[in-house]
Amino acid sequence: FKEDGDVIKGKDQLILVCGMRRIEVRPIYSEQKNNSDKFKLLRYLPARGTCIASMYAPAIWPPAPVLLLKRQKSGALTIVATGKSLGPNANRIVLKRIVLTGLPYKIHKRKATCRFMFHNPEDVRWFKPVELWTKEGRRGQI
Structure with a gap:
């Protein structure tokens, strides 16, 4: 849904819409894999494919439909992503990979x-x- 090559970075301010709720969030993105309990951090929202957006927000029970909106400079809202909620999980581990060179x-x-x-x-x-x-x-x- 992203237009004009707009890149959505992790921790960018977005609006989460779930039912009647509208919550301003700053999500971080990670890979969606079912075979591991640790997930790799993604710096940007992928243009195609799936990912998981993790954020601090009130509990939303699955499988509620979710929209992520971004406010443009003109004040208009554009749809960035759609999906469903996975339920609250405080034990989710998102790993950031660091490359050291010497x-x-x-x-x-x-x-x-x-x-x-x-x-x-x-x-x-x-x-x-x-x-x-x-x-x-x-x-x-x-």
Whole structure:
């Protein structure tokens, strides 16, 4: 339903219409997969296909029909997406993937030292307990 190549970013202000309710929301979008309990964050609303919009809003019991509207600068409302509600789920996990890049400095057997991956101590402390992996599938920690 998007026109003129308009891109809808995550956390953009939209209007959710469900029955008689009109709620202003800022949804985040994630993939719709049934085989996992963790879902990958999408930065933009896909032009074609399906996704799930997660937001804080009053509980809407399924399968209620839902419209997402966007207010244009002229004040007119345009339909951005349609769908149905899935029901409230506070345990839904939406993961944001972060790609770290660095230059290999030293490589010795099973250990490697990378330079310029972090630029301040707060980033190092935050990523220290997180497991990292390479494109080839090798895993490691800081």
